Amino acid sequence: MAVTAESQALQALIGELVAIPSVNPELVPGGEGELTLANHVAQWLRERSLSVTLQETAAPSRPNVIGVAKGRGGGRSLILNAHMDTVGVSGMSDPYSGKVAGGRIFGRGSVDMKAGLAIAMLAASQAARANLRGDVIVAAVADEEYRSIGSEALVKDWRADGAILTEATGLDVITAHKGFGWYEIATEGIAAHGSRPDHGHDAIGDMGGVLLGLKQLALELDSRPKHPVLGAPSVHASLITGGQELSSYPAHCSVQIERRTIPGETRQQVQDEFQTIVASCSAADRNFRGELRTLLWRDCLDLAPDAPIVTSLVRSITKVTGTKPNVLGASGWTDAALLASAGVPAVIFGPTGDGAHGEEEWVDIGSVETCYEAVLATMREFCA
Numbered sequence: 161m162a163v164t165a166e167s168q169a170l171q172a173l174i175g176e177l178v179a180i181p182s183v184n185p186e187l188v189p190g191g192e193g194e195l196t197l198a199n200h201v202a203q204w205l206r207e208r209s210l211s212v213t214l215q216e217t218a219a220p221s222r223p224n225v226i227g228v229a230k231g232r233g234g235g236r237s238l239i240l241n242a243h244m245d246t247v248g249v250s251g252m253s254d255p256y257s258g259k260v261a262g263g264r265i266f267g268r269g270s271v272d273m274k275a276g277l278a279i280a281m282l283a284a285s286q287a288a289r290a291n292l293r294g295d296v297i298v299a300a301v302a303d304e305e306y307r308s309i310g311s312e313a314l315v316k317d318w319r320a321d322g323a324i325l326t327e328a329t330g331l332d333v334i335t336a337h338k339g340f341g342w343y344e345i346a347t348e349g350i351a352a353h354g355s356r357p358d359h360g361h362d363a364i365g366d367m368g369g370v371l372l373g374l375k376q377l378a379l380e381l382d383s384r385p386k387h388p389v390l391g392a393p394s395v396h397a398s399l400i401t402g403g404q405e406l407s408s409y410p411a412h413c414s415v416q417i418e419r420r421t422i423p424g425e426t427r428q429q430v431q432d433e434f435q436t437i438v439a440s441c442s443a444a445d446r447n448f449r450g451e452l453r454t455l456l457w458r459d460c461l462d463l464a465p466d467a468p469i470v471t472s473l474v475r476s477i478t479k480v481t482g483t484k485p486n487v488l489g490a491s492g493w494t495d496a497a498l499l500a501s502a503g504v505p506a507v508i509f510g511p512t513g514d515g516a517h518g519e520e521e522w523v524d525i526g527s528v529e530t531c532y533e534a535v536l537a538t539m540r541e542f543c544a
């Protein structure tokens with residue numbers, strides 16, 4: 161893209177969005193949250209004739225912004241989804257500068273993902289003037305960096321025939337990624353003075369059998385048939401706590417576990433695997449008291465390569481860049497899975513950058529322009 165009015169608008173908008181802090185308060189106590197940014201995004205979209213609502217999420221004062229460019233009717237609808245929250249800024253010298261240098265825009269959230277948010281906003285504002293048949297819905301969501309309460313709220317009220325998440329992918333198209341589950345297994349012992357083994361029962365010792373079971377499960381998962389794109393499922397212990405003090409039998413121990421899943425694995429099946437570990441510890445020791453809890457479950461993303469949103473996006477990128485993009489699987493989980501599980505085929509396609517959770521974050525301006533042009537072309541074709 162030459163230095164056009166649109167390119168300048170895009171850069172200016174990214175700068176504006178980076179300058180408004182929106183650190184996720186669940187990650188950093190005292191973080192600003194999304195409200196100020198949400199009001200700014202809402203105002204910007206209203207000024208460009210979109211019909212805008214602030215949608216409540218599960219947390220107070222952390223709304224989504226939904227802007228709709230209404231089509232004439234009879235066409236396919238498209239959601240452009242981007243999150244407003246960022247991770248913290250510790251160690252960064254000037255996190256909200258939005259400084260432009262060497263073809264890059266710097267600052268917290270530049271690549272993750274205020275550039276993507278700006279792309280979605282500007283594209284939707286073009287839709288408002290493009291006389292399309294289908295609706296274009298820009299969804300600026302809260303809390304993607306923590307528990308995704310934003311996209312969870314979004315899919316309760318909003319549907320579309322396709323969605324693009326403009327999260328940074330280096331201009332690759334991501335159609336698949338793993339899902340995950342978070343679990344806790346707690347063992348119960350009996351607190352007693354260390355000199356009284358006749359009274360006490362060691363909850364941490366009991367966790368030994370659980371950890372061994374997890375280790376065996378990890379090996380077994382690795383030997384299962386692999387998904388062609390995403391590889392093998394996996395499991396690991398993440399956090400462990402237990403005990404009161406050095407001279408006592410520990411009354412409690414708990415281990416929190418993460419399980420990464422591949423398409424085809426069900427919530428029930430994964431839960432049963434952990435239940436089997438607990439059951440075999442019980443069978444081996446009649447004093448063992450262990451309990452399994454599911455903390456969170458997130459589906460995989462596994463979009464058909466011939467889904468219309470994929471083919472339309474691939475065609476548009478090819479038109480804009482002259483080369484066919486890579487269509488890939490990614491390792492990390494995204495909000496796209498929430499949309500896909502709700503029946504909205506969602507792909508991830510965004511610009512290039514680095515330092516998403518690091519001390520120097522930047523986004524490449526050339527890739528932002530390419531991404532914007534490709535999203536615009538997709539919108540014009542998909543919603544025509």
Ligand SMILES: [Zn+2]
Binds near residue numbers: 272273327
């Ligand atoms: Zn992100």
